[in-house]
Amino acid sequence: MPIKIPRAHKKSAPKSKPKGRKFAFQTPKGMHDMLPADFLFFDKIEKALKKIVCYYGFERIETPIMEDARIFERGTGMTSEIVQKQMFTVKTRGGEVMALRPEMTPGVLRAYVESGLSHVMSPAKFYYLSPLFRYEQPQHGRFRQFYQLGFEILGSDEAVYDAQTISAVYRTIGELKLKNIMVRVNSIGCKTCRATYVKKLKEYYKNKLSKMCKDCNKRYSENPLRLLDCKEEKCQPFKAQAPQTLDYLCTACKHHFKLVLEYLDEMKIPYLIDSTLVRGLDYYSRTVFEVFIEGLDFALGGGGRYDYLSETLGGPRMAAVGAACGVERIVEAMKLQQIPSLVKNKNRVFLVYMGDQAKKKSLSILENLYDAGICVKEAFSKDSLKSQLRMADREKAELALILGQQEVFEDVIIVRDMQSGTQESVPLRKIVEEVKRRLR
C-alpha cells in the first residue's frame, strides 16, 4: 500500500538536478556519431591513405554531398539496387530531385569534366575520403551513412592503371598491416564482346528459368550478368555450368585483361580470377575486382573500369578506372586482426592553478608555452588542487606546473616531476626553457 508514496517523492524531487536526462532523439537509423575513439581508427586509415596517394600521385577531390538524382540514375544505373531502392532523395523547393550520393564515381567524373580539368590533366588521378548514403537495412558492415576511401584514374584505358588502382587499394590496406588480403578479378568485356556473351548466357539460362529463383528470373530480363551473382542454393548448379565471361572476350579485351594480370604479377599482388564476379553497378566494363580479407564475409572494397560512363552521362568519350573501400569495414578488419588504432595523444605537461588570480595569469603562461610548441593540458573547470593533480596523474603527465596566489605574487611557478614527486620553484620568464630541458 504505502509503496506509491516514495515514488511520488522521487518524481517531484528531481527539479533540483535536471541533469542526466537523455534526449528524446537518437542518431538516425544506420547512422553513427564518430566519437574521439572512432577517430583513432579513422585517422590511422587516413594517414595510411595519405602515404599511399603521395607515392602514387593521386590528388584529393571532394564533390557536393548531393547531386542531381539523375546523375546516378543514368550513371550508376536504373537496374542497380543502389539506385532502385537505396537512394536518399530530396525534393528542393524549386522542384528538383536531388540525391544524397550513394557512391562517388559519377560525381567525381562530373567534376573533372565540368571544371575543365579534363583539358588540363589527362589522365588525372584523384582520391577521396568521403561520406556516402544508402537507404538500406543496417547490418554488420552496412550502414546508411558510411565513409569510403577511393581512387579514380580518368582519361586513360591503359591496363597499367587498372593494375595501379588495384594496387592503391591493396597497398593502403597493407599499410595498415592487415593480413590475408585477397583480390578477386574478372573481366566483363567491352560493349561488343559483352553483348555476345550476354546472348550466350541468356541462351544457356533460357530453358532453366523455371527451376531457378524468382530473382534470377528478374535478372534474366533486366541485368543478365547478375545471374552469376546469385547465392540461392537451387541456382548454384546452373551457375557452375554457365558460360564464363572470359571465354567470350574479344581480342582487345582479352589482351587488356592479360596485361592487367601481368602487371599485378609484376607488383606481386596476389589475386584470384573469379569468373562469377560481376558487380552491381551498371557502368562497369572490362576489369572488375573486389578486395577481401579472411574472416570477413563482406568485401572491404571493390571497383573496376568504366569506359562508357562519361558518354552515358552525356559527356565526352573517356576511359576511366576506379576503386573504393568502406572505411568502417576496414576498421572492422583492423579490430578482427587486433591491429591497434592510433594512441590517444597525451600531453606531457599539465598546468595546475589555485585561485582566480592564478587562473587568469596561467592563460598567458599557456600562450607562451604553446608558442614554444609545448602542448599543455589543463582543467580549468576544477578548482581544487587535488582534483587537478589527480587528473594530471590520470593523464600520465610528466610535469605539473603549479601556480598559486603566492607564485603569481613572486613571479615564479612550481615545476613538479610527477614521477618522483620532487618539485622546485622556477622564475616565470625561464619556464619555457625549463620545461623544454626537462622534457628532453
Added chain:
RNA sequence: GUGGCCUUAGUGUAGUGGUAACACAACAGUUUGUGGCACUGUUAUCACGGGUUCAAAUCCCGUAGGCCACCCCA
C-alpha cells in the same frame, strides 16, 4: 522491403508482478596549497508511448533503435 532476437547508470551485467542491485569507470569529499592506495558519497522517471493490475523493469499492444538472416553492397 520481409522475418527472428534484443534494449536496465558511461561500460558490462543482476533483477521474471511488490520500495531498482553489483562491478568497473566518472565526479565530489575524507579539515587549511599537492596525485597514485584506501574509505565515504553522488550518478538510472529500467529506449519511448499506451494498456492490464491495488502494484509493472517484469505481462500485453504500438513506435523507435540495435543485432542477425534474406536481399544487396563498401
